[in-house]
Amino acid sequence: MKDLKSCVLELLEQNSRLPIEEMACLLNASMEDVAAIIDELENSRTILKYATIIDWEKTATEKTNALIELTVAPEREFGFDKIAERIYGFSEVKSLYLMSGSYDLAVFVEAENFKDISLFVAEKLAPLNAVKGTKTHFIMRKYKEQGVPYKSEDTVKRLVVTP
Amino acid sequence: MSTVFEKALCKRIKETPPSKIRKFFDLVVSTPGVISLGVGEPDFTTPWHIREASFYSLEKGYTTYTSNKGLIELRRAISKYLTKFDLEYNPEDEVLVTIGVSEGVDLAMRALVEEGDEILVPDPSYVSYSPLIGLAGGKAVPLKTSGKDNFKLTPENLEAAITPKTKALILTFPNNPTGAILTKPELEKIAEIVIRHDLIVISDEIYAELTYDDVHTSIASLPGMWERTILLNGFSKAYAMTGWRIGYACGPETIISMMNRIHQYSILCAPVTGQLAAIEAIENGYKEMREMVISYNYRRNSMVSGFNRIGLDCGLPQGAFYAFPSIKSTGLSSDEFAEKLLVAEKVAVVPGTAFGEMGEGYIRCCYASALSDINESIKRMERFMQNLDKDTQKVSNQ
Numbered sequence: 001m002k003d004l005k006s007c008v009l010e011l012l013e014q015n016s017r018l019p020i021e022e023m024a025c026l027l028n029a030s031m032e033d034v035a036a037i038i039d040e041l042e043n044s045r046t047i048l049k050y051a052t053i054i055d056w057e058k059t060a061t062e063k064t065n066a067l068i069e070l071t072v073a074p075e076r077e078f079g080f081d082k083i084a085e086r087i088y089g090f091s092e093v094k095s096l097y098l099m100s101g102s103y104d105l106a107v108f109v110e111a112e113n114f115k116d117i118s119l120f121v122a123e124k125l126a127p128l129n130a131v132k133g134t135k136t137h138f139i140m141r142k143y144k145e146q147g148v149p150y151k152s153e154d155t156v157k158r159l160v161v162t163p
Numbered sequence: 164m165s166t167v168f169e170k171a172l173c174k175r176i177k178e179t180p181p182s183k184i185r186k187f188f189d190l191v192v193s194t195p196g197v198i199s200l201g202v203g204e205p206d207f208t209t210p211w212h213i214r215e216a217s218f219y220s221l222e223k224g225y226t227t228y229t230s231n232k233g234l235i236e237l238r239r240a241i242s243k244y245l246t247k248f249d250l251e252y253n254p255e256d257e258v259l260v261t262i263g264v265s266e267g268v269d270l271a272m273r274a275l276v277e278e279g280d281e282i283l284v285p286d287p288s289y290v291s292y293s294p295l296i297g298l299a300g301g302k303a304v305p306l307k308t309s310g311k312d313n314f315k316l317t318p319e320n321l322e323a324a325i326t327p328k329t330k331a332l333i334l335t336f337p338n339n340p341t342g343a344i345l346t347k348p349e350l351e352k353i354a355e356i357v358i359r360h361d362l363i364v365i366s367d368e369i370y371a372e373l374t375y376d377d378v379h380t381s382i383a384s385l386p387g388m389w390e391r392t393i394l395l396n397g398f399s400k401a402y403a404m405t406g407w408r409i410g411y412a413c414g415p416e417t418i419i420s421m422m423n424r425i426h427q428y429s430i431l432c433a434p435v436t437g438q439l440a441a442i443e444a445i446e447n448g449y450k451e452m453r454e455m456v457i458s459y460n461y462r463r464n465s466m467v468s469g470f471n472r473i474g475l476d477c478g479l480p481q482g483a484f485y486a487f488p489s490i491k492s493t494g495l496s497s498d499e500f501a502e503k504l505l506v507a508e509k510v511a512v513v514p515g516t517a518f519g520e521m522g523e524g525y526i527r528c529c530y531a532s533a534l535s536d537i538n539e540s541i542k543r544m545e546r547f548m549q550n551l552d553k554d555t556q557k558v559s560n561q
Contacts, residue, residue, distance in 0.1 A: 002457070011461070025468050026461035026534075160511060161188040161201035163290045163339075 004029055008037050009046070016050040053145050065094075065110050065142075066117050068125065069103040069135040080104060083130040092120050103135070114138065179294045183517040187501065191511045198536050198543070199511040200528040203339065205403040205484070207458075207531075209440070210451040213402065216443035217436050225435050231427040232419075233260025233411070234438045240445045241411050248371070249384040250394065256416040259423050260409065260433045260441075264369045267395040267412040268333075269295050270422040271365045276301035280330040285316050287518035287525075288335045289367070304329070307521050310489060313478055314341035318352045325356070331363035334382060337370035340518045340527035341487045342480020347380040354385045364392045369410070370483040372401035372452060375460050377481060383413075390415055393422075400483075401452050402444040407437040459484045462530040462537060469541035470528075473548055484531040487515065491524040493551055501526055507550065508543035 002010075007027050011018055020038070024031040041047045056063045070087075074080050080098050087107060088096045095108040107125070111117045117136070126134050142150055184201075191197055208214075232238060238254035245252060252258050261267045268291060276282065276299040284292045286305035293303035306324050308314045321332070334353070336345045345353065357364055364382055371379040383392035397410030412422055444452075463480060470477040470488040477488035490500045497514035504510050515522025530537060 007457075007461075010457075022465070022538075025465050028464040028468075156206075158202050158204060158206065159188070160191045160197060160199040161184055161513065162203040163182065163184045163517075 004033065005037055005041070008034060009041065012038075012047065012050075016052075053148050055150055062112050063110055064113050064117055065108065065139040067137045067139065068107040068109060068121060069137070070105040070107055070125065070131055071133040072104045072128075072130045073132055074104075075130065083128070086128065086130075087125065090120070090124060092117075092124075103133075175298055175300070179297055182290050182294075184290060184513060187511075187513060187517065190502070191505065194505060194509060194511075197505065197509045197511050198532075198540050200530075200532055200537075200540055201511040201513045202529045202531065203485075204405040205400065205455065205531050206533065207403040207455050209402065209404050209407070210444075210448060212451075213404070213440050213444045213448060217440040220436055220439040225439055227435060229260075229432045229435050229438060231432050232256075232258070232423055233433055234435070234442070237438050237442050237445075238411075240442055241413070244445050245381075245394075245413065248379065248381045250381055250389070250413070252394075252413045253416070257413055257419055259412045259419050259426065260438060261395075261397075261412055261426065262410065262430055262433055263399060263408045264367055264395045264397045264410040265291055266426070266430065267393075267397075267410050267422075268292060268365065268367065269299075270412065270425050271393050271395070271418075272296055272299040272301065273425050274418060274421040275299075275331060275363060277330075279328060281326060281328040283321070283324055283329060283332045284519075285333070285335055285338065286520060287314070287338075287340055287515060287522035288333075289339045290518060292333050292335070301330075302328075305519055305521070306332075308341070308343070309521060310478070310525070313481075314338060314343035314487070315345060315349060316353060318356055321353060321356050325360050325362070329360065329362060331365055332357060334364055334366040336368075337374055337379070337482020339370065339483050340485050340513070340515065340522065340525075342483045342485050344374055344377060344379070344481040345382075346377060347385075350380055350382050351385060354382060354388050357391065358387050362391070364388065365395065366392055367395045369395070369397055369400050371396060373456055373459060373484060374482045375456075375463065376479075379482075393418055398441050398444055401455075402441075402448050403455060404437075404440070404444060407434075407440055409433055409437045409441045459531060462532070462534060465534065466528065466530040466537050466541070469537070470544075473541060473545040475544070475548075484529055486528045486530055487525050488528065489524055490526055493548065494555070495551075497523055497526055503551075504544065504547050508547045510540045510543050510547075 011023055020031050020034050024034045072083050075082050084096060087093060092109045092111055093107055094110045097106045099106050109117055121134055121136050125131060237260055238258040241258050242252050242254040272295045278300040280301045281304045282296045282301050283306045284303050285308050296303040304324055306316060306320055308316055366382050368381055383389050383394045393412055393414040395412050398404040466486045467477050467479050475488040477486055480486055493500060497516045501512050501514040513527040515525030
């Protein structure tokens with residue numbers, strides 16, 4: 001079996017609201033040990049944040065998402081890091097990854113509507129000196145987020161008592 | 164009711180008792196809103212890549228019979244997989260693909276048992292061994308295991324149960340319902356007795372992958388045991404594939420060919436779609452399987468600590484996915500406890516006696532259940548126990 005730290009992380013990744021008491025019970029460990037591990041993981045920024053996955057379509061809040069492929073010119077000594085830092089500073093940018101393949105940076109952005117995203121690309125991203133090209137793909141529908149399907153899981157099909 | 168059939172029915176089947184679980188099942192289904200810890204299968208659906216492989220096989224038109232023994236590709240994959248337990252079987256003639264382990268048990272019994280042969284079966288254990296022994300004309304002899312030994316089969320009990328009529332021993336570890344396992348040193352002691360008395364072993368290792376704090380050892384891997392062991396295993400529990408009904412039997416060609424002789428007339432072959440899915444499972448299913456085992460392990464800890472907290476003494480099961488707490492402190496029998504709990508709190512557990520006499524005083528609870536269901540069941544059982552105490556006090560005050 002895995003070490004306690006990995007187990008704590010996996011449990012929190014599945015449910016960040018799991019009480020320490022329950023986690024200790026699942027892991028057959030003491031509450032003190034689990035709490036100490038969580039403190040250590042938070043202090044070392046191994047745990048960055050406790051977030052929630054939300055299906056915004058079920059709410060009145062308007063949200064539009066897009067994936068923007070960026071080709072950029074890396075800087076001498078800093079590579080892609082400097083330009084990445086300039087880009088992820090924008091609050092519209094939800095995720096940013098350096099990619100292999102035909103483009104360099106994958107930028108996942110979120111705004112209220114199509115127009116806001118278009119303006120963001122045209123006025124904020126494209127004018128940056130290091131940015132050589134952009135390709136914007138609007139996300140039409142989300143099916144699965146961080147391992148969780150949006151559609152509810154099928155009902156239980158097991159019989160209630162089996163040998 | 165047909166009096167014609169009443170007269171025509173064979174004595175053996177009439178004398179075979181119906182499964183006690185079936186009776187309990189009827190009671191549970193007639194009670195709405197039940198949380199059931201009475202299941203005997205994973206709560207995961209078969210991993211997607213395995214299901215996807217079966218769609219692909221149907222698209223490609225794999226809808227025919229296979230060799231009686233099963234697809235050679237599957238038998239080769241099984242043979243390769245078993246090397247992790249230090250076992251070597253020739254996929255050509257020492258591996259037989261069956262309809263789950265249940266068919267393997269049936270085939271083994273029909274191939275081995277003569278009228279009056281005694282077959283030793285750990286008590287408690289899975290419900291089908293004794294009836295299948297009886298149907299084959301043999302006599303099932305219970306090998307008592309008890310809570311004080313963590314339901315392990317002891318050499319003393321084994322030795323005491325052997326008579327000149329004893330032909331074989333069924334080993335069922337990790338055990339359903341107790342979760343007991345036998346470690347390598349413990350199996351070595353069993354093997355010594357088995358060899359000394361020249362017995363056959365039928366080893367049902369369907370829960371081998373669901374061993375938590377130890378490494379599973381197959382008795383067939385011990386010196387002098389390969390040649391006298393029928394190893395039974397399958398895909399149901401480890402890969403969450405209960406409904407696919409794919410198992411296998413391995414052993415020397417002498418016995419496998421005879422089991423195949425029965426299988427070819429009664430079954431012909433296991434369904435091809437299931438066999439192809441099983442190939443995908445055994446070749447590419449390790450990661451998902453381990454994730455499921457880790458999840459069972461968490462829930463095992465949670466359920467067992469919950470039982471002990473509310474006063475139901477429960478050892479930590481070492482394998483399978485069942486906790487087997489003692490309910491002796493309540494003064495109720497297993498049947499009474501299960502029925503009263505169902506009526507009062509709508510929690511279904513299986514009375515230990517469904518698995519043999521030695522299950523009296525215990526209940527089987529499956530922790531392959533949602534954590535929220537486990538926690539809610541424990542709460543309800545705690546309330547049930549408190550109300551029992553109140554009732555007892557009332558009676559003693561009267």
